[in-house]
Amino acid sequence: MAGTRSQVVSSFTIIKGSLIDETFAVFRDWDFSRSRFENLRQVRERNSIGATSAHWARDVAQVLNRRFDPDGRDRPLVDLAQAGCDREIWKPLLLWHMTRDEFLLRDFLVNWLHPQFVKGAHRLRTDDVVPYLKALTKKKGIEWSGTWTETTTNRVASALLRIATDFGLLKGVQNKEFASYHLPEQSLLYLLHAMVEIEPNARKVVGSDDWRMFLMDSSDVEREILRLHQFRKLHYEVAGSLAQLKLPCRSTADYARGLCS
Numbered sequence: 001m002a003g004t005r006s007q008v009v010s011s012f013t014i015i016k017g018s019l020i021d022e023t024f025a026v027f028r029d030w031d032f033s034r035s036r037f038e039n040l041r042q043v044r045e046r047n048s049i050g051a052t053s054a055h056w057a058r059d060v061a062q063v064l065n066r067r068f069d070p071d072g073r074d075r076p077l078v079d080l081a082q083a084g085c086d087r088e089i090w091k092p093l094l095l096w097h098m099t100r101d102e103f104l105l106r107d108f109l110v111n112w113l114h115p116q117f118v119k120g121a122h123r124l125r126t127d128d129v130v131p132y133l134k135a136l137t138k139k140k141g142i143e144w145s146g147t148w149t150e151t152t153t154n155r156v157a158s159a160l161l162r163i164a165t166d167f168g169l170l171k172g173v174q175n176k177e178f179a180s181y182h183l184p185e186q187s188l189l190y191l192l193h194a195m196v197e198i199e200p201n202a203r204k205v206v207g208s209d210d211w212r213m214f215l216m217d218s219s220d221v222e223r224e225i226l227r228l229h230q231f232r233k234l235h236y237e238v239a240g241s242l243a244q245l246k247l248p249c250r251s252t253a254d255y256a257r258g259l260c261s
Helices: 011-016 020-028 036-046 054-067 075-082 087-098 103-118 126-136 150-166 185-198 202-206 209-214 218-230 252-259
Strands: 008-010 143-145 235-239 242-246
Touching: 008 011, 008 103, 011 054, 011 150, 020 036, 020 054, 020 075, 020 087, 036 054, 075 087, 075 252, 087 185, 087 209, 103 126, 103 150, 103 209, 126 150, 185 202, 185 218, 185 252, 202 218, 202 242, 209 218, 218 235
Parallel strands: 008 143
Antiparallel strands: 235 242
16 A cells, blocks of 8 residues: 555545445455556446546545555455445444544544534534634644645535535534434444454553544443443453453454355
């Protein structure tokens, strides 16, 4: 995969949207015997996503090229699409994978949307998101891709709310409200496998900020894990500050292979 963009703020990828259906279609037809460049070229040439114009097909290919590494880190996501994984299970996994290199979306969900959820915000509008984006310019350690105009900022704010709606976190058109969202059990187990591969410490996995993207905090996660432990779908023990988590599969790839078998 090209160099990481995990600290790059890009308006282009956000404005193009979640591309849930397009990504599923591309991954469903992905040919691992071909290079990423060849696969994405076929997206444009064969129009497997049903694009209404060559320009849109090109933009989709460009976004997918930035967001994903189908032959590496994101391989399980591709395997699940090719196995016909239920879309409601697959969508949260897509969100997690795309935020590995989509800094702005992850930061928005973790550091803006989740706090709004916690404090019980009722209606969310584009104008509410703009101050967050403007404050982000002062944050150290991130790189801005291009110079944003006021119009760009408003478009990005609107697009962030729209993406959250696409993934079922919000509902509504102009005025957004929080939806009654619940992370599917199979999705949660997949994410546990993926997080443990990165951070084997069970306490840190339970307390990961990534759960905020699904409107969950550590107590929500632990409650779900204890429920799964009760039904013997994983093993979880807590003793003071120590915790032990044993998952059903040795790797995310193994769990993905069994998920749709």
